[in-house]
Amino acid sequence: MRTRIKICGLRDPGHAKLAAQEGADAIGLVFHAASPRAISIEDAMRVAAAVPPFVMTVGLFVDAPESEIRRVLERVPLDLLQFHGNETPGECERFGKPFLRAVRMEEGVDLVEYAHRFSSAKALLLDAHVPGVPGGTGHRFDWGRIPRELPIPIVLSGGLDSGNVGQAIRETRPWAVDVSSGVEGQRGVKDPAKITAFIRSVQREDVRPA
Numbered sequence: 001m002r003t004r005i006k007i008c009g010l011r012d013p014g015h016a017k018l019a020a021q022e023g024a025d026a027i028g029l030v031f032h033a034a035s036p037r038a039i040s041i042e043d044a045m046r047v048a049a050a051v052p053p054f055v056m057t058v059g060l061f062v063d064a065p066e067s068e069i070r071r072v073l074e075r076v077p078l079d080l081l082q083f084h085g086n087e088t089p090g091e092c093e094r095f096g097k098p099f100l101r102a103v104r105m106e107e108g109v110d111l112v113e114y115a116h117r118f119s120s121a122k123a124l125l126l127d128a129h130v131p132g133v134p135g136g137t138g139h140r141f142d143w144g145r146i147p148r149e150l151p152i153p154i155v156l157s158g159g160l161d162s163g164n165v166g167q168a169i170r171e172t173r174p175w176a177v178d179v180s181s182g183v184e185g186q187r188g189v190k191d192p193a194k195i196t197a198f199i200r201s202v203q204r205e206d207v208r209p210a
């Protein structure tokens with residue numbers, strides 16, 4: 001199976017185009033003001049316009065008010081929503097859009113229970129838990145905590161980079177991987193060479209004999 005790839009936190013249309021050309025399946029736009037990757041609606045429109053067909057544009061929100069999300073949706077053509085806060089199933093569903101529900105892997109998280117509670121999600125996106133920061137931290141979590149069988153696809157994230165993503169895929173067999181910090185030269189600034197290296201690592205792992 002091919003592992004799908006999402007590159008998150010893009011703010012430069014050129015980087016979005018490059019990621020898509022190299023083989024990314026999705027690019028992420030961060031609508032969370034406190035993030036070093038936060039993007040304005042105007043810039044998001046420019047990045048989204050650079051994304052070629054058959055590549056998804058994903059909007060990331062962290063406990064954003066409904067009105068704010070609707071304001072973004074009116075102007076930015078998002079294919080998928082990513083909820084990275086404490087949103088309830090109803091709060092995720094009310095836009096009538098496909099969505100990913102992020103799970104921060106703090107002690108005691110029950111992924112089976114999550115999968116049932118968020119059964120309307122397209123996937124659970126698993127990220128490291130770092131107190132006080134909602135995500136995009138560059139931290140990993142213990143991949144051994146992911147149950148082998150879950151009734152919902154998994155997007156693996158949290159501290160991935162070109163050096164560790166192959167092992168991550170071997171150990172967890174996710175539907176997709178998602179990266180932000182691991183393809184940056186400095187915090188919040190994407191490095192095109194790292195984007196390419198990350199995508200190549202995933203592609204290499206996918207064709208490796210079992």
Ligand SMILES: O=C(O)c1ccccc1N[C@@H]1O[C@H](COP(=O)(O)O)[C@@H](O)[C@H]1O
Nearest residue numbers: 008035135136137138157158159180181
């Ligand atoms: O990217 C951000 O700044 C961000 C802010 C708030 C919530 C989530 C955020 N990013 C997501 O976090 C994970 C892990 O990112 P990293 O590779 O460890 O930096 C990923 O799903 C991003 O989409």
